[in-house]
Amino acid sequence: MRRPVPTQVAALGIDEIYTIDAEFRPSDPSGYEKYGLSAAIAPDHLEPVCLSAKHWTTGETFSWWSRSSEPCPLPIDEKTLYIAYQAPAEWSYFLAKGWELPTNIIDLYPEYRLVVNGLFDQSGKRLGHGQHKDADGRTKYGLLSACTHYGLEARAGAEKQSMVARILQGPPFSDEDRDAILHYNVHDVEDAELIFTEMLSRGDIGNTGQALMRGDATRGFAVRNLNGLPIDVAMATRLSTHWDSIRYGLAHDIEATRHYDVFRFDADGSAQFDRAKMIALVERLGMQDVWPRTDNLHYSFADPERGGDEDKPFKRMAMLNPYLEDLRQTRKILEHFKHFELPIGKDGRCRGKYAPWVQVTSRSSPGKGSIFTMPAWTRWLIEPGEGRGIAYIDLKSAEFGIGAGLSHDPNMMQDYADMVNGRIECVYFELARRSGQIPVDAVVADHKSTRKLWKTASLAMMYGQSPEGLSAATGIPLSSARIIQDAFKRRYSAFWNWTRREIVHAHCRGQIETVCGWKLNVNDKTKDGTLQNFHPQATCADIMRRAVALMADRGIAICEIVHDAVMVEDSLDKLETTVQSARDCWRQASREVLGFELDADAKHCTFPDRYEDKDGESMWGTLIGLLEKAEQGLSDAA
Numbered sequence: 222m223r224r225p226v227p228t229q230v231a232a233l234g235i236d237e238i239y240t241i242d243a244e245f246r247p248s249d250p251s252g253y254e255k256y257g258l259s260a261a262i263a264p265d266h267l268e269p270v271c272l273s274a275k276h277w278t279t280g281e282t283f284s285w286w287s288r289s290s291e292p293c294p295l296p297i298d299e300k301t302l303y304i305a306y307q308a309p310a311e312w313s314y315f316l317a318k319g320w321e322l323p324t325n326i327i328d329l330y331p332e333y334r335l336v337v338n339g340l341f342d343q344s345g346k347r348l349g350h351g352q353h354k355d356a357d358g359r360t361k362y363g364l365l366s367a368c369t370h371y372g373l374e375a376r377a378g379a380e381k382q383s384m385v386a387r388i389l390q391g392p393p394f395s396d397e398d399r400d401a402i403l404h405y406n407v408h409d410v411e412d413a414e415l416i417f418t419e420m421l422s423r424g425d426i427g428n429t430g431q432a433l434m435r436g437d438a439t440r441g442f443a444v445r446n447l448n449g450l451p452i453d454v455a456m457a458t459r460l461s462t463h464w465d466s467i468r469y470g471l472a473h474d475i476e477a478t479r480h481y482d483v484f485r486f487d488a489d490g491s492a493q494f495d496r497a498k499m500i501a502l503v504e505r506l507g508m509q510d511v512w513p514r515t516d517n518l519h520y521s522f523a524d525p526e527r528g529g530d531e532d533k534p535f536k537r538m539a540m541l542n543p544y545l546e547d548l549r550q551t552r553k554i555l556e557h558f559k560h561f562e563l564p565i566g567k568d569g570r571c572r573g574k575y576a577p578w579v580q581v582t583s584r585s586s587p588g589k590g591s592i593f594t595m596p597a598w599t600r601w602l603i604e605p606g607e608g609r610g611i612a613y614i615d616l617k618s619a620e621f622g623i624g625a626g627l628s629h630d631p632n633m634m635q636d637y638a639d640m641v642n643g644r645i646e647c648v649y650f651e652l653a654r655r656s657g658q659i660p661v662d663a664v665v666a667d668h669k670s671t672r673k674l675w676k677t678a679s680l681a682m683m684y685g686q687s688p689e690g691l692s693a694a695t696g697i698p699l700s701s702a703r704i705i706q707d708a709f710k711r712r713y714s715a716f717w718n719w720t721r722r723e724i725v726h727a728h729c730r731g732q733i734e735t736v737c738g739w740k741l742n743v744n745d746k747t748k749d750g751t752l753q754n755f756h757p758q759a760t761c762a763d764i765m766r767r768a769v770a771l772m773a774d775r776g777i778a779i780c781e782i783v784h785d786a787v788m789v790e791d792s793l794d795k796l797e798t799t800v801q802s803a804r805d806c807w808r809q810a811s812r813e814v815l816g817f818e819l820d821a822d823a824k825h826c827t828f829p830d831r832y833e834d835k836d837g838e839s840m841w842g843t844l845i846g847l848l849e850k851a852e853q854g855l856s857d858a859a
Contacts, residue, residue: 238277243314326436339742363771431738441769448571466851511696597837610796610827615786626817630715685753767810
């Protein structure tokens with residue numbers, strides 16, 4: 222019996238639907254170790270294994286074991302829709318085969334996350350989070366979790382892990398292996414189709430066009446995963462080889478040059494962070510009145526890897542007093558970087574994890590192994606190959622521009638346009654000038670600290686921070702914090718009023734939603750700060766997804782995606798053209814989403830130079846000095 226295409230899908234001119242799932246062996250070596258396998262067995266490049274698909278209309282299921290130089294067995298046209306769960310994996314398979322990527326895509330992973338976003342179960346846990354765990358114990362909103370949510374029979378997580386482990390082991394595959402893998406692959410296809418059917422029947426995919434827009438971005442995510450970042454492999458290997466010696470000497474070197482006097486050295490020479498000595502440093506620097514404290518009034522030196530800046534008092538204080546930054550980085554290296562390893566494939570590319578839609582605002586985040594989740598000094602390992610160049614292209618003052626476009630604040634829109642057109646240097650610096658806090662003829666180069674303060678304060682207040690909170694976070698007097706807030710409120714009153722109305726409306730409606738349909742369910746557990754953050758961050762994610770979809774369609778080699786930025790690569794003779802094309806994608810995406818054009822800045826790096834990040838420059842120099850000492854000591858000993 223033939224099944225018609227759902228009316229909401231057919232209304233978009235689609236007359237065929239295929240649900241698909243692919244299996245492959247990734248080149249990222251780190252993915253093997255969590256299954257108890259040697260990283261050495263990882264292939265040089267992503268290695269396709271098999272593909273399965275189910276035709277919606279006929280109900281027929283098809284499977285193909287990968288063969289070299291085979292054409293795509295499925296139709297790729299504007300009238301065919303592809304359904305997948307975590308679709309970037311399927312498109313990675315397609316790219317590895319050299320196939321064209323589909324035009325119409327619905328990825329059920331973000332659609333499921335959208336349904337349960339902000340909801341909690343009776344025990345107070347986030348709905349949909351953690352019903353199943355992957356091999357390293359992390360919870361995720363995976364296919365099995367979605368099955369559980371929709372009341373569908375789901376396989377045990379252990380069964381799924383065992384099949385993944387067999388696929389990763391690679392050939393030779395016996396006939397029995399192939400049958401088991403294809404059966405597992407088809408099962409995933411059928412689970413995904415059942416989830417899609419349930420979503421449609423419950424109205425959980427309310428706007429198919431918006432779902433397709435989210436699906437578009439999965440092509441760009443797959444391009445990012447395939448390319449990876451070009452790395453100075455020789456330098457990364459040297460650092461890894463001598464990491465113990467580098468860590469051993471780091472605290473000694475920092476103390477000799479910066480004189481913090483916060484480390485205690487054991488008999489074997491190893492360093493320990495001494496809390497009492499750190500307290501003495503805080504008081505020696507006169508920061509005792511501004512340093513954050515815990516509920517029991519003890520100084521807080523927390524600096525976790527994850528979380529917002531409000532959870533990282535040590536980082537905030539280092540921003541206030543840059544003298545502390547090398548100390549902060551040293552402590553992190555000693556406590557969190559006991560080994561230095563990057564997931565570098567045999568092709569010399571680093572492919573850290575990437576987590577799309579991971580936050581409630583749908584912002585995507587670089588994950589484990591990504592250089593952009595690590596300290597800034599690691600970015601100095603990014604190095605284009607011979608005849609190649611890379612560029613980091615990010616939205617210009619994204620939060621401010623998005624706030625202007627969403628609120629239609631005329632002053633914000635004018636100030637942003639003036640900055641883009643070069644009539645003013647910086648919107649935040651100009652706000653300080655308008656408020657009489659700097660001379661009329663002042664320039665940013667002579668007042669960098671003022672510009673940094675007003676930018677930090679303006680963004681914090683856009684996200685709901687009070688003058689009291691700003692004073693505590695930055696160490697400025699409360700009176701100064703109130704001056705900044707008053708200046709912002711007076712200049713951008715339309716934005717200020719709009720963002721507060723949105724909070725009230727969210728509580729009344731029980732949800733808050735972007736123009737592209739990403740929404741957060743609002744209840745008594747939702748904080749007003751979350752609501753105030755929502756529109757700038759969620760809209761930025763909408764723009765990013767549209768931009769990377771456009772870049773993928775233009776054939777731009779995306780190497781990394783970082784919130785409101787991408788890193789792209791091309792040959793030296795084409796790099797500038799590629800950069801301008803990527804900037805055009807950002808502009809087009811912002812026009813489509815906001816109705817207000819945002820601009821993008823670009824930072825180039827070409828062979829033979831390595832990528833530089835000023836925030837990590839000091840620590841990079843220190844570590845390279847220690848590396849050379851370690852190598853020289855080894856040479857002398859020989």
